[in-house]
Amino acid sequence: MTNMKSPRIAYGEALVELGEKNELVVALDADLAHATQTALFGERFKDRFFNLGIAEQNMMGVAAGLSLCGFIPFASTFAIFGAGRAFEQIRNSICYPKLNVKIAVTHGGVTVGEDGASHQAIEDISLMRSLPNMTVIVPCDAIETKKAVFAAADIEGPVYIRIARPVAPIITKEEDNFEIGKAKVLKEGKDVSIFATGLMVAKALEAAVTLGDRGIDATVINIHTIKPLDEDLILKEVAKTSKVITVEEHTILGGLGSAVAEVLVEKGMKAQMKRIGINDTFGQSGDPEQLLEHYGLSAQNIVKVAEEMVENLK
Amino acid sequence: MMQVNELQKISAEVRSDVIKMIGKAGSGHPGGSLSIVDILVTLYNKVMKVDPKNPNWEDRDRLVLSKGHGCPALYSILARKGFFDVEQLWSLRKLGSMLQGHPDMRKTPGIDVSVGSLGQGLSVAVGLALGAKLKNKKYRVFAIIGDGEMQEGQIWEALMSSIHYKLDNLTIILDYNKLQIDGPNEEVMSLGNIRERMQAFGFDVHEIDGHNHEEIYNALSAPVIAQKPRFIIAHTVKGKGVSFMENQVGWHGKAPNAQEIEKALADIGGTTI
Numbered sequence: 001m002t003n004m005k006s007p008r009i010a011y012g013e014a015l016v017e018l019g020e021k022n023e024l025v026v027a028l029d030a031d032l033a034h035a036t037q038t039a040l041f042g043e044r045f046k047d048r049f050f051n052l053g054i055a056e057q058n059m060m061g062v063a064a065g066l067s068l069c070g071f072i073p074f075a076s077t078f079a080i081f082g083a084g085r086a087f088e089q090i091r092n093s094i095c096y097p098k099l100n101v102k103i104a105v106t107h108g109g110v111t112v113g114e115d116g117a118s119h120q121a122i123e124d125i126s127l128m129r130s131l132p133n134m135t136v137i138v139p140c141d142a143i144e145t146k147k148a149v150f151a152a153a154d155i156e157g158p159v160y161i162r163i164a165r166p167v168a169p170i171i172t173k174e175e176d177n178f179e180i181g182k183a184k185v186l187k188e189g190k191d192v193s194i195f196a197t198g199l200m201v202a203k204a205l206e207a208a209v210t211l212g213d214r215g216i217d218a219t220v221i222n223i224h225t226i227k228p229l230d231e232d233l234i235l236k237e238v239a240k241t242s243k244v245i246t247v248e249e250h251t252i253l254g255g256l257g258s259a260v261a262e263v264l265v266e267k268g269m270k271a272q273m274k275r276i277g278i279n280d281t282f283g284q285s286g287d288p289e290q291l292l293e294h295y296g297l298s299a300q301n302i303v304k305v306a307e308e309m310v311e312n313l314k
Numbered sequence: 315m316m317q318v319n320e321l322q323k324i325s326a327e328v329r330s331d332v333i334k335m336i337g338k339a340g341s342g343h344p345g346g347s348l349s350i351v352d353i354l355v356t357l358y359n360k361v362m363k364v365d366p367k368n369p370n371w372e373d374r375d376r377l378v379l380s381k382g383h384g385c386p387a388l389y390s391i392l393a394r395k396g397f398f399d400v401e402q403l404w405s406l407r408k409l410g411s412m413l414q415g416h417p418d419m420r421k422t423p424g425i426d427v428s429v430g431s432l433g434q435g436l437s438v439a440v441g442l443a444l445g446a447k448l449k450n451k452k453y454r455v456f457a458i459i460g461d462g463e464m465q466e467g468q469i470w471e472a473l474m475s476s477i478h479y480k481l482d483n484l485t486i487i488l489d490y491n492k493l494q495i496d497g498p499n500e501e502v503m504s505l506g507n508i509r510e511r512m513q514a515f516g517f518d519v520h521e522i523d524g525h526n527h528e529e530i531y532n533a534l535s536a537p538v539i540a541q542k543p544r545f546i547i548a549h550t551v552k553g554k555g556v557s558f559m560e561n562q563v564g565w566h567g568k569a570p571n572a573q574e575i576e577k578a579l580a581d582i583g584g585t586t587i
C-alpha cells in the first residue's frame with residue numbers, strides 16, 4: 001500500500017519544524033489558518049504568528065514589511081486568494097523590490113473539490129511565473145512539500161509554493177535530494193517523456209506502469225520547480241524520445257505545458273507535444289478524484305494520450 | 315533644534331527643486347509633491363533618526379511614502395541631507411536614473427520601501443512597525459498617505475491591522491489636500507468625516523495645518539499614547555507655494571514649461587536653474 005498524506009498537513013508540520021530551527025521565521029494567514037495549517041505554527045509560536053483577517057492584500061504588504069526587518073515571513077491563504085486577489089501586491093510590494101517573502105498557498109487546483117470553481121486556482125502558476133524575481137515551486141507530495149518549505153527559507157527572495165489540499169500518495173523518499181530548479185527523472189524510458197508537476201506526478205507514474213504493460217516505455221519527470229525551469233534536463237530528455245506530454249492541475253495556458261513548449265521551440269527541438277491540463281474552462285464542484293478524471297487529469301487519460309502519440313508516429 | 319524660519323527656508327529650497335526636477339523631466343506630479351514638502355522637511359530635519367552615510371542603519375526611523383507619486387519632494391530632501399549627490403536630482407525619470415518615477419528602494423539610498431501603486435505602502439509600514447515590536451526595536455515608522463489613496467480598500471485593511479496589533483510605533487500622516495486626479499475627493503468618492511472615522515477606529519488622532527512646521531512638529535513629537543497608532547490629519551493645499559498650481563486639479567500630473575518654471579520659482583522665492 002502506498003502511504004498517503006495531505007501536502008497541506010505536511011506544510012503545517014514543516015513550518016513548525018522550520019520555526020524551531022530558525023527564530024526569524026514568522027507566519028501570516030488571512031483567516032484560513034486551520035485550512036492552510038499555519039494554525040500549528042500559531043499554537044507553537046504565538047508571538048510569531050499573525051492573523052491579518054480576511055484581508056489578503058494587506059497580508060502581502062505586512063509580510064513585505066516584516067521581511068524588511070529581517071524576518072522570513074511565510075504568508076498563507078488559498079492559492080486563489082493569494083495569487084489572485086493579491087496579485088498586484090505580490091508584484092509591486094514583494095517581487096519588484098525582491099523581498100524575502102515566502103508565499104505558501106494551499107488548495108491549488110481543482111482538487112479543492114466541493115467548494116467549486118470560485119475556490120479552485122487554475123491560473124496561479126501562470127501568474128506567478130510571469131513575475132520577475134519569483135521562484136515557483138509545486139511539490140508533488142507531502143515529503144516534497146516539507147523539503148520545498150525548507151529550501152524556500154534557504155534562498156533569498158520571493159518564493160511561491162503551491163500546495164495541494166487532498167490526502168495524496170507519497171511518491172518520493174525522505175532521502176531523495178531536493179534542489180530548487182533541478183527536475184527529477186523518476187522513471188527512465190525511451191518512447192515518450194512525461195513532464196508532470198504537483199499531484200499529477202503520481203498520476204504520471206501510474207500511467208507509466210500501464211503504458212509499460214502495453215509496450216510503451218515512458219520517462220516520468222517531476223518538474224517541482226516551474227521557475228527557474230530545468231531547461232537542460234528537459235532538452236536532454238526530449239532529445240531521447242521526441243515525444244512530450246505535460247501534465248498539470250492548471251490551465252494549459254501559461255503553466256507547465258507552456259513553459260516546456262517555450263523551451264523546446266526556442267531551442268529548435270523537434271518534438272511532438274501534448275499538454276494535459278484544464279482546457280480553458282473553469283472548474284466545478286465535485287469529489288477531487290472525480291474532478292481530476294473529468295478534466296482528463298487521470299492516469300487513464302495520460303495513457304490514452306501517450307498511446308495516441310506513439311500510434312500516430314508508427 | 316532648528317528654528318521654524320530655518321525649516322521654511324529648507325522647504326522653499328525643496329519646492330524649487332521639485333519644480334526644477336519635474337520641469338527637466340518633462341513629467342511628474344507637482345501638486346502632490348508640493349503639498350507634502352513641509353511635512354517631509356519637518357520629519358527629516360526635526361523628527362526622524364536617520365544617517366545619510368548609513369542609509370540601511372538598522373535602528374533608523376522609517377518613512378513609507380505610500381502616495382509614491384510625491385517622491386520628487388522626498389528625493390530633494392534625501393539629496394540635500396546627503397544620501398546622494400544633489401546633481402542626481404536632475405536625472406529624475408530618465409533612463410538609467412537612480413531616481414525612478416516612483417520610489418525604488420533598490421535604486422535610491424534613503425528610500426525605505428518601493429511604492430507607487432496606491433494603497434500598498436501603508437501595509438508595508440504596518441509590517442515594519444510589527445517587525446520593530448517583535449525585535450524590540452525602538453525605531454518609529456511614518457507613513458504618508460493621500461486622501462484619494464484612502465479610497466483604496468487595502469488602506470482600510472491596513473488601518474484595521476495597525477489598531478489590532480496596537481502599533482503605537484506607527485504614525486500615519488494624511489496629506490489632506492482634498493484633490494485627486496479626476497477632481498475633488500468630495501466629487502469623486504467622498505471620504506466622510508475622517509476625524510470621526512479615525513477616532514472610531516481607535517487612533518490617537520491629531521488634526522493640523524500641514525504647512526505649519528510647528529504644528530507638524532508638535533503632532534509628530536507628542537507623547538506616544540501606549541498601544542495606539544497615531545493618525546495625523548494634515549490639512550494641506552495641493553500645489554502649495556506656487557500660486558497658479560494651488561488647489562488646481564490640473565496640476566496633479568503635469569510638468570511646467572519653461573515660462574511656468576520661471577514663474578513658479580519666483581513665487582517660491584527659490585533660485586533659478
Ligand SMILES: Cc1ncc(C[n+]2csc(CCOP(=O)(O)OP(=O)(O)O)c2C)c(N)n1
Nearest residue numbers: 346383430431432460461462463493494495
Ligand atoms: C492603485 C493605483 N491606482 C491608480 C493610480 C494612479 N494615480 C496616481 S496618483 C492618483 C491620485 C491620487 O490622489 P491622492 O491620493 O489624493 O494624491 P495627491 O492628491 O496627494 O496627489 C491616482 C489615481 C495609482 N498610482 N495606483
Ligand SMILES: [Mg+2]
Nearest residue numbers: 461462493494
Ligand atoms: Mg489628494
